[in-house]
Amino acid sequence: MIPDHDPQDITRVLFDNFPLWMLTTFYVVAIGAIGVFLYGVWAQIRKYRRGMRAGAWSPFWPRFRTMFARVLDHKTIKRRARGAGAAHMFIFYGFTVLFIGTSIITLDHDITGPITGLHFWHGAFYLFFSLAMDLAGLSLLGGLLYMMYRRGWLKPPRLNYHRPDRSPEDPDYDRSDYRREDWAFLWALILIGMTGYLVESVRLVWLQNDPAVWNYRWWSPVGASLAQLMKGFGMTPEGAANFRMVLWWTHGILALTFIALVPYTKVKHIFTAMGSLMARDPEAKRRMPMADVEAEKIGFSLLTDFSDKYLVNVDACTKCGRCHEACPANASGYPLSPRDLVLSLRELANDKLSHASMPEGPIEVIGTEVNMIRPETLWSCRTCAACVEICPVGIEHLPMIVQMRRALIEDGNFDTILQPTLKSLQKSGNSLGENKRKRPRWTQKLDFEITDARTEPVDVLWYVGDYASFDPRSQKVTITFARILKAAGINFGILYEDEQTAGNDVRRIGEEGLFQSLAEANIELLNSCQFKTIVTTDPHTFNTIRNEYPEFGGNYEIEHASSMLERLIREGKIPQPANLDYRVTFHDPCHLGRINDCTEAPRQVLQSMGVDLVELGRSRDNSFCCGAGGGRIWLPDPPELKKPAELRAAEAAEIPGLDVLVVNCPKCLNMLEDGVKGTGNEGNFRVLELTELLAEAMGLDAKPKDEDEASETAAVPA
Amino acid sequence: MKILVPVKQIASLDDQFEMRDDGRDVDEDYLEKDLNEFDHFSVEEALLIKEAAGDEVEVVVAIVGDDDADDALRTALAKGADRGIRVWDDALANADGTSIARILAKLVEREKPDMVFTGAQSSDFGSATTGMALAGLLGWPHAAVVSNLEYKPGASSATLRRELEGGLEEVMTIKCPAVLSIQLGINQPRYASLRGIKQAKQKPVDELSLDDLGLDASDVAPAFNVRKMYAPQRGKAELITGSAAEQAARLAQIIKEIRGM
Structure with missing residues (x-):
């Protein structure tokens, strides 16, 4: 590799030809830049420490490892932005290699060299180093150019900083400073990269007569090509030497300024993103x-x-x-x-x-x-x-x-329309303003009796939930589910009037005191019952019992209805459903799909019915909320705004020949039926619960027993 | 400066219920207890005056009722009232508005408030007598169904608006101290979070008996007696449609059914 030279000679000049004052100036500027950087880092940390101390970074090493893996694999950056994710990866790896490379020079020249006399930045190591640095530069510049293309030409709407909730006279309307900073950041890195290559190439031209340099120039392929070009244009070694001085300083000052500004600009995301990823709570959603x-x-x-x-x-x-x-x-x-x-x-x-x-x-x-x-x-x-x-x-x-x-x-700073709902929740444990006694009234429409899980042991305790108990449309689904359980021979029971809402929405609307009181009462009740597992048709209830009750001492095995139905079909507990000749699409409930990663069971149930499932554009973890969550189902949407459910219904309507929009949550059912009506799609496709579709495939009579009208029409005064 | 706000715990009815065995009231199991809806407004009005004036105004809520009534009292305290008074004696089980007013009159003597705000009526029995009777017993001016109030703590008079029948409104000045019966809609009552209600347990509540107020059972004996309470039988209506002949046929059929022919 290095046939004619002492490996010690194969290296790069650093400060050759620098007068003492220039060398001193460089070190003063460099140390100054590092000082400014360190002060900025300290000031940022001081800012964070003025918040409440949460201990979110411990245990340190497991969290560090997870963060480090995410930074290296870029998984989170690539999601739903493949181009930008890849470009960021090029920038990241390019930048990192260049940073490590520059640190190696500092280590050799300013630390191990002066202190121990150890120099290693030469010979074969140096040549590989040169190659790595040149390739890293290409990676960096390529990534940056794509990002410029993306910002300047592709202009994806998500990069538009205009605030839809502000008007032009508001100072935070367009956040144009951010836009300028984005471009300054891109240009700064591009200029640093380009001047780096230029310094390299003029150095080669300048030292073209030194075989220890020139013979190995192709280890810096980009620099060597540029040098070749410069020579071709007639640049002399003397001219190159002068030009080198100018470029060297430009590159140096740019790079040092960049370092100094890291903690004061968007560049700090290098550190804050790592800190944030490290503190991430996987349960946060x-x-x-x-x-x-x-x-x-x-x-x-x-x-x-x-x-x-x-x-x-x-x-x-x-x-x-x-x-x-x-x-x-x-x-x-x-x-x-x-x-x-x-x-x-x-x-x-x-x-x-x-x-x-x-x-x-x-x-x-x-x-x-x-x-x-x-x-x-x-x-x-x-x-x-x-x-x-x-x-x-x-x-x-x-x-x-x-x-x-x-x-x-x-x-008390909230829409007064919410007051009756919260009061009803305080008084009766449901959000619909209904008396406790009414909760199990839907069971009267069944032709069999459901076991009272409060007094008899059951295998499966069915936590029915608010909407499933009271909302007339959801009641039909509830009744259907009860029939399927009965048909499958499941030993199940409910809590009758003692069930209260599990509290998912109560907690999310911000009424924590009420949530905790509901959770404690429900857990006390559940603990007094004998059952093996819990099932619910309501993803909100599912989420809260599964993920929030353990913190209050309620540890239960809970299944969503979709998983249970999938299992019952797989185990042959319910007969293989007949094939339905429908084209359907499936709306993942947020609390089931995205929040609890239960995306496959409902699809398998659909598959067992032989329907033609066409996925929505946004599905699974990217499902688009029906708009009901977080207590919003209790607050009317202003008529001048589109409802999220209407956007969703319109999305479903784009599927040609759609017969059924399948939902899997009482609240989604409520919202999306409205959404379908609101978008004029009522005649085009139906909204059905997964359970209802399955009942149809199973040939179960979906019609509830007619209500006993006799008591209503008694006694006519003669 | 002090405002006394007497409140009531009312019972609301489920749509399916049973009567008590003696037929004089609904079975307790079918009743849900709550703070009287009108009292949310009277408490709010007192709190608004307190907040506008800074903290030199004390809002005292008073309730006549057993332990159960603590919930209603605490709801009022959670909203921001400073302290509570609960008066109870088994002799009060059937107390009417006038009996309650006698107790409240003693409380006024004891507390010496500058104003008394009651709800215009209770949302279960709706007699609307307590405030009026209290003013009568105290010899204070009284205004009923107050729908707007301008009052500065310590002022010798207040300006208020009242709703009259037929959509009329009346603006009047009233000498203070006075008893005002507050109408729904005068303000927007605030929400008492469950956390607030629980924390209101720490607020002082005086528990008083008739003895403490210098009254005995005969002073609060009700002037009336409920003899019977029942749900009247529901009639039946039917919209008869179709041609004249069809309608006539249906009508004839109904007449026959009723007459048992």
Whole structure:
């Protein structure tokens, strides 16, 4: 490889031809840049530490390993953005190799060399180093150019920072500073990369007569090609030497400025994204944060109520817009974009927590001033967790929103239409304003009696849920499910009037005290019953019992109806359903699919009926919320806005020849039936629960027993 | 400066229920207890005055009822009232509005409030007598069905608006102290979170007996007695459609059914 030379001579000149003052200047500038960088890092950490300390980074090493794996494999960055994900990977690996390379030079020249006399940056190592650096530069520049193309020409809507919930006169309307910063970032890196290549090539031209340099030039293929070109244009070694000085300094100053500015600009995402990913709570989309309801205060109303983790979260946002695009509230024109919420919190924190001393008095977060979160923004959320799911850097928008809602509820700052619902939940344990006694009334429409699980042991305890118990449309599904269980010979029972709502929506609307009281009462009741497993048709109930009750001492094995039906068919407990000649599509309920990863069982049930399943454009983890979650089913949607369910119905209507839009949740059923009506698709396809479709395939009579009219029409005064 | 807000725990009825064995009331099992709807508004009105004036105003809520009534009292305390008073004696089981007013009059003597706000009526029995009787016993001015109030703590008079029949409204000035019966819709009552209601347990509640107020059972004996309570038999209606002949035939059939022919 190095036939004619002492390997010691195969290396790169660094400061040759530099007068002392120039060398000194460089070191002063470099150390200064590192100082500015370190101060910035310290100031950022000080800002985060002004939040509540949450211990979100421990245990450190397992979390570090997970984070490191995500950073290396770029899995979260590639999701739903393949091009940008790949380009980011090129930039990341290019940048990382170049950074490591530059650190190696520093190590050799300024640390091991001066201290121990050990020099290793020469010979074969140097040649491979040169090649790696040149390829890394290509990777970096290629990635950057794609990103420029994407921002400048492709212009995906998700990168548009205009806030749909602000008007042009609002100072945070278009966030144009962010746009300028994006371009400055891209240009800065491109210029650093390009000047790097130019320095390399003029060095080669300058030293063309030194065989220890020139003979090995192709180990720097890009630099060598450029050098060849320069020579071709007649550049002399002397001219190259002068040019090298100018380029060297340009490259150096650019790179050092870049390093100095890291903690003050979007470049800091290198660190904040890692910190945020490390602190990520995999349960964040399923389990809302625990709160001490006895404490003086509940929820987040002040910036200082936010934990250090959330402050890192909001600083980690790269404005990639995936959450903005996925959010059903934003898509329907509600004043909420998870991205803008996070960015408002970021700006507020930068404004209030970045200075040497804290501002006097409390820092309110909820309000109408710039960078404050408006109450209507918080009430727009459907808690579908689409934002948490897709965020590439592990931001947990949903728990933050719920925490702020807790403060609003405590303050009574909410739509008064919600009051009767919450009062009904307090009094009767249901959200429909119905008397407790009415809860099991749907069972009267059955021609058999359901076991009272409060008094008799059962195999399966069926937790029916609010909508499934009271909503007339959902009751039909409930009755059908009861018949299927009966037909399958399952020993099951219900809790009759003692069942109360499990509280998923109560917790998500922010009424934590009520949620905890419901959870405790339900757990006490469940613990007094004898059963093996729980089943429910309601994904909200499923989620809360499965993921939230354990924190209150309720540990149960729970199955969603879809999984149970799939199992019963597989085990032959219910006869193989007949084939239905329908073209169907399936709407994944957020709380089942995205939030609990149960996406396959309902599809297998559909498969067993031989229907032609055509997937919606957005399905499984990317399912688009029907709009009911987080208590929004209790709040009417203003008529001037599109309902998320209408957008969803329109999406289904795009499937040619669709017969049935299959849903798998009482609330989705309610919302999507309205959505289908609202979009004029009533005659085009039906909305059916999976259970109903299965009953049809099983040939079960779906009609409930006629209500006994006799008592209604008694006694006519003569 | 103090505002006394007497509240009531009312019973609401399920759509299916049974009567008590003695036929004089609904079986307790079919009743759900709650704070009287009108009292949400009277409590809110007092709290709004308190908040507008800073904290020198004390809002005291009073209830006549057994332990069960603590829930209603606590709801009012959770909203922001400063303290509560609960008066109970088994002799009060059948108390009417006037008996309650006698107890409240003693409480007014004891507490010396500057204003008393009651709900316009209770949403279960709807007699609308307590506030009026209390004003009579105290010799204070009284205004019923108050739908708007302008009152500064410590002022010698208040300006208020009342709803009259036939869509008329009346604006009047009333000398203070006074008893005002507050109408629904005068304000937007706030929500008491369950956490707030639980925490309201820490707020002071005086529990008083008739003795403590210098009253005995004969002072609160009701002036009336419920003899019977029942659900009237429901009539039946039917829309007869079709041609004239069909309608006539159906009508004839109904007449025959009723006459047992």
